[in-house]
Structure formats: structure tokens, C-alpha cells
Amino acid sequence: MPSPVVRSEWGLVTTKVQGDRLTNSSGIEVGSGNADIIDADRVDVQRGKASLEQLAREFSSGYRSVGSMVYEVLKDAILSGALAPGEKLRQETLAEAIGVSRLPVRSALIQLEAEGLVIFHERRGAMVSTLSEEQVREIYELRTVLEGFALREAIRTMTPDRLARLRALAIDADAQGEGHAFVEARNRFYDELYGGESRPMLTQIIADLRLKVGGYLLGRRMDSVHGHSHGALVDVVAGGDADAAVDVLARHLQAVCDGVVLLLEPRD
Amino acid sequence: MPSPVVRSEWGLVTTKVQGDRLTNSSGIEVGSGNADIIDADRVDVQRGKASLEQLAREFSSGYRSVGSMVYEVLKDAILSGALAPGEKLRQETLAEAIGVSRLPVRSALIQLEAEGLVIFHERRGAMVSTLSEEQVREIYELRTVLEGFALREAIRTMTPDRLARLRALAIDADAQGEGHAFVEARNRFYDELYGGESRPMLTQIIADLRLKVGGYLLGRRMDSVHGHSHGALVDVVAGGDADAAVDVLARHLQAVCDGVVLLLEPRD
DNA sequence: AGACTGGATTCTGGATCCAAAATACGACAG
């Protein structure tokens, strides 16, 4: 089990800490080993502010506008599980933590809302999107349809050099562990496979659908994901049998979908 | 400099302040009063501003937040062609035209950017999105894939009462002329056909794809659209042959796609 | 005469301030 220590360093837990027990709204205990650090009510905010400033500095290189930086930071926080699904997002707290004004935070939240990662309640603020089982199943249903089409097109127009590039990217993705590097490598692989340059909207829609469930995967890679290496997918694609490849893909997505559904309810 | 007259007049939308003569209009009075203030050296901006004021008047009541109202106004302006593709969107001009501050305009623009209707250039402002021929063809390719799937599912799970509702909605849509009423009726029809309530994301994605080309259709309904009545589609669906229905749909989309491509370049 | 550079103007993006609404807490009454 991956240790949640890194997550606790974000300090973006917005629930009030009245006692010595520090949990976020999803009930996941945040850094039990760091519980003794918490002395006063504001300590978590202080810690979060310090970490986020450091992380904002880390993210700040290469970003021209503050709003886009905040957007990346918040997206990363949601996808990494630092901001749990259902968690209330107070603009003031986020702004203080990142070290900017509330305005770019609002801009970033609007962008994230359009992507479906957060939802706004009228005058009641924003929260990280939660997914019902029906929504998860629809997401994977749509992914099956879209990625099936993309895969058929990829096989239909496959060239030797592109297959070579795919193999290299697959090896790279399978070599990565968890976290950022894996996600990046996986995205590069699927971008190449699904014709990211020739069909930008398709790859964008697929990426958005994949993002929506990102918050539920937290840091953990499920067995079904592990069992399905990208190299194997390349092998099926290289075979040239579109139906077989789509079948492999559909089974894989179905397995991942079932795993995500199980993660929705912690009780099992 | 146009002095902001009654900007502090709150309760614009929801609650009506004990206004003397001003009803729950969100700064519409201000907008109409400032109609002649804009510099007259840009005629196209003049035209856009007048249209925006008209739209703002129409959309004035029934919205809780000013930002959402601005969003609806701008979206309608883009889809109706009042703001042409490629047109530069200056926040100050838009804000004055609608009669609000620049901030809700920025929020609305961010939302519209996420939907793909406008694009932001780094420090150079926003403009209405333009579509290349490749993008148009990809849009209709994806619509064929998604709507084909949706249509098959609809036929698979069709019930008599739903067929009856579809027929009523088709008659309603075919009876409408152009403009708002037609778009609304058409959306209701496809919402019912594609299972809007059971597959919200699918219908949302399809609607977004349809929106992207809305600005190029302007007010004109092409012959191919005219020739394909919604009632005929219902008849094919009622037949129960999924392959035939998908084929009809694909041909229709292909025809519309070709028509839109022709509209991209005025030369023919 | 044309091109390059520097300044001025304009526009975007960010911060701070203010008004309104919702929620939470407390007081009072049944």
C-alpha cells in the first residue's frame, strides 16, 4: 500500500481541525505520523501554505499566467487524491495555500468545472466532483466506443515506424512506477496510438474521460491495470486483427471499470 | 470615460430591490444608456455591440448569477453569428455592451473556451474559434461514431411510449422554422432519442460537438438539413433495423459535413 | 526612402474591496 505521507504534505484539507485528530472530508486519515505537529487550529494551513508555495514555485517555471499555474496545481491535487472527491473547495483557503489571490483560483475552478473535475453549487461554492456508479459505467462505455474506433483507425493506418515508436513508448510506460512519470508516459503512448496529432479532438475527449475518474484511482494502480501491460496491447495491434484488438481493449476497460466501481464504496 | 451609473444596483436577477422604476434587469438600463458612448471608429464592433444589447435584453430575467447570463448571451451571439468566427473579443467592449463589469465576461469567456467556442491567445486576448476543414471533418466523424452508438442503443431499448414521444418531438422540430425555437426543439428531440437522461455525458459530448460548428451555420439551414426531416429518422428507428438507421444517420451527417465545409470558404 | 528601435497607448491579467446570500449559532418561546 502506498504511504499517504506525500498527500498529507499538501495540507489542502479544508475541514476544520478542532482536535488532535486530522482527517479530511473523505475520511482518509492524513499523515498519522505527523499528527503531533498539529498544535493549533491554523497549523495545517500554515503547513499547507508552505508546501504549496514550494510546489507553486516548482510549477511556476514555464507558466506565463498565474491562473494556468493554479489550474495545473489544482488539477494535480485532484488527480493525485490530495483533494478527495466530494471535498469542499473554499476559494479563500486555496488562494492562501497557493499564495495567490482568489481571482485566479476562481478562473482555475471554472476551467476545472468545464472539464468536469469540480462542480459548482449555486451560491454554495465548489467541490471536487463525485462519481456515481452509473456515471463511471457510462464513462467506460464511452471510452470503449471512442477508443475502439480510435484503435481500429490506428490499425488501419499503421506504419512500421509508428509501430516502432509505439513499442518504445509502451516499454517506457511499463517501466514507470506510479505517479506523475507513469501518467505522462501513458498519455504519450495513447497519444501516439490514437493519432493525437491527426485527431486532436478525439484524443482530447478520451483524455477528459480518463481524467474524470483520476481522483478515484488515487495513487494506487489496480491489479487489472498491472496485468495489462502496454506492450501486450502493442503486440495485439501489430497482429493487425482489429476485432481482436478491440476485444482486448474492451475487456481491459471493463476490468478497470469494475475495479473503479469497487473503489467507489470503501466497504467490501 | 463612461461613468458607471448604477453599478452598485444589486439584486439584479434574483431578488428585486425596492427599485423605483428598475425591475430585475441586470444593468440593462445602463447598457442602453451607454449605447452611443462607444467609439464609432469600429463599425463592426458597433454592430456586435448592438446585437449583444439585444441579446442581453432577451436574457435579462431568470438568471441567478450575472456570469451565467453573460455566458448565455455570448454563446448565443457566437452561435447566431452575431460574433463571427475569428472575431476578436475585447473584454472591455463586451462588458460595456452587455452592461456588466469585465469580470463576469472573463468568467464566461473561460467557460466558452473550455467548450471550444472561443480560444485564448496568451496575452493577446480571446477570439471566436475558427474551424479548419480537418477539424470540421473530425467533428462529424466523431459525431458519426457517437451518434451511431447512441442510435443503436436507442433502437435496442426502444419502447412504444418513447417512440410516441419521439414522434411528437420530431413533428414539433420539423414544424419550427429557423432560429432559437428550432434549435431548442431539435435539442429536445435528440435528447429524447439519444437517452439524455440515462446517458448524460454522451448527450453532452454530442451537444458540444454540435455547438462547435454552430457559428458557421449562422441562421441558414442548408438543403441537406431541410431534406432530412426528423420524422423520417423516427420512421427508420421505428423499423428496428439498427444498421439501416445508422446508415441513414451517417449519410445525413456526411451531407451536413460537406455543406459546412463549403461554407468555410466563401469561394466556390 | 525604408527599416529598426524606442516610447506611448491600450488591453489583458491580478489584487483588493464591497455587497449579498447562505449557513450556523444562539436566544427565546412553547
Add this chain to the structure above:
DNA sequence: CTGTCGTATTTTGGATCCAGAATCCAGTCT
């Protein structure tokens, strides 16, 4: 003791103000 109403605090949404960047125009140099 409990439920309801009123007030106060919190928080969101909007407007105005300010700084930085980009563009445009003019002046000068080649």
C-alpha cells in the same frame, strides 16, 4: 427540553483599481 426564529459570521460573486505586456506609431539612422 426542544423547536423555531433572528442575528451574526462566513463565503461567494461583482466591481473598481493597478501593474505588466503587447502593439502601434513616430522618429531617426542607414
